[in-house]
Amino acid sequence: MVSKTSAITRSDIVTRRQFAAWGCIVSVLTTEPDASDVAEFLLREDLNTVERACSRFRMDAEIMLASRANGRAIVVSQLLVDLITVALNVARITDGAVDPTVGSALVDLGYDRDFAHMSKNRTARIAKAQPVPGWTCVELDKEKRLLRVPAGVLLDLGSTAKAFTADYCATRIAEVTGSAILVNLGGDVAVRGAPPQGWPVGVALKSSLSPQDVDVVVLLQGGGLASSGTTSRTWRQGEREVHHIIDPTTGDCASTCWRLVSVAAPTCVEANAASTAAIVWGESAIDRLRAMGLPSRLVHENGSVVVLNGWPNDPEDLDVREGEVA
Numbered sequence: 001m002v003s004k005t006s007a008i009t010r011s012d013i014v015t016r017r018q019f020a021a022w023g024c025i026v027s028v029l030t031t032e033p034d035a036s037d038v039a040e041f042l043l044r045e046d047l048n049t050v051e052r053a054c055s056r057f058r059m060d061a062e063i064m065l066a067s068r069a070n071g072r073a074i075v076v077s078q079l080l081v082d083l084i085t086v087a088l089n090v091a092r093i094t095d096g097a098v099d100p101t102v103g104s105a106l107v108d109l110g111y112d113r114d115f116a117h118m119s120k121n122r123t124a125r126i127a128k129a130q131p132v133p134g135w136t137c138v139e140l141d142k143e144k145r146l147l148r149v150p151a152g153v154l155l156d157l158g159s160t161a162k163a164f165t166a167d168y169c170a171t172r173i174a175e176v177t178g179s180a181i182l183v184n185l186g187g188d189v190a191v192r193g194a195p196p197q198g199w200p201v202g203v204a205l206k207s208s209l210s211p212q213d214v215d216v217v218v219l220l221q222g223g224g225l226a227s228s229g230t231t232s233r234t235w236r237q238g239e240r241e242v243h244h245i246i247d248p249t250t251g252d253c254a255s256t257c258w259r260l261v262s263v264a265a266p267t268c269v270e271a272n273a274a275s276t277a278a279i280v281w282g283e284s285a286i287d288r289l290r291a292m293g294l295p296s297r298l299v300h301e302n303g304s305v306v307v308l309n310g311w312p313n314d315p316e317d318l319d320v321r322e323g324e325v326a
Contacts, residue, residue, distance in 0.1 A: 170190035199219065
């Protein structure tokens with residue numbers, strides 16, 4: 001699924017459409033030039049639809065209506081049922097490391113608006129962190145499409161919703177256009193079909209870097225790839241710099257040894273679940289990811305790189321054995 005290449009060549013990419021959305025850069029790549037207009041239209045349409053369902057920054061979003069229902073169950077769309085189902089499943093398989101009940105913790109840290117409208121130098125008020133309510137308090141009746149969020153609990157599906165949307169969009173666009181498709185939502189990548197040599201995807205601390213400036217380039221033939229890190233979505237709270245990945249056990253941004261974790265998996269949802277959880281897991285992420293069997297690349301705070309489960313070594317780290325921190 002993942003192999004290494006040294007550069008991105010123009011012959012690998014037939015068409016690319018790119019624009020800003022959801023506080024990041026999103027793009028859709030196709031192997032059929034005539035498919036690019038339709039691909040971009042469908043991607044924009046799906047992003048808007050998902051945003052109306054689960055954006056924490058829209059008061060008219062379904063998820064906010066559920067959070068403001070004072071503990072009453074409300075009927076929601078099938079899309080939100082699917083999004084909540086994925087979020088709860090991810091919480092379960094990560095032992096609660098990726099938890100959808102972190103909304104209030106993010107607000108308390110200062111992440112109270114779309115990141116595109118936040119200043120990196122913005123200083124948020126200081127609030128005392130406390131453990132999040134926990135994903136098991138969310139009640140979902142999938143048959144009746146009933147969602148109940150306890151009073152005072154604010155959901156945030158940011159991590160899982162982005163990965164879910166990448167998978168969903170890639171599948172729908174491929175079915176409609178008949179083209180091989182790559183969808184990239186700020187580092188959450190989903191692939192349906194591929195050029196003969198695979199899709200070249202750059203991995204770096206910042207997803208907005210140009211192909212020439214990334215740390216490493218890998219080739220994807222299918223599935224998904226996600227990168228989670230602590231250096232791109234940051235701001236200040238008092239005297240300290242904080243980031244957007246919450247440790248549910250503390251309600252504070254995760255104190256971690258990893259600057260960036262990248263994982264490849266059969267779906268972007270699975271890749272994102274593992275990469276985000278690894279940031280929260282800290283040192284134990286190596287053993288946990290190894291047990292999951294997913295190709296992974298972890299950048300330690302000291303700059304060394306750990307690769308697991310067949311992820312190719314970086315050229316500068318060929319003397320580092322797989323699964324060990326230098």
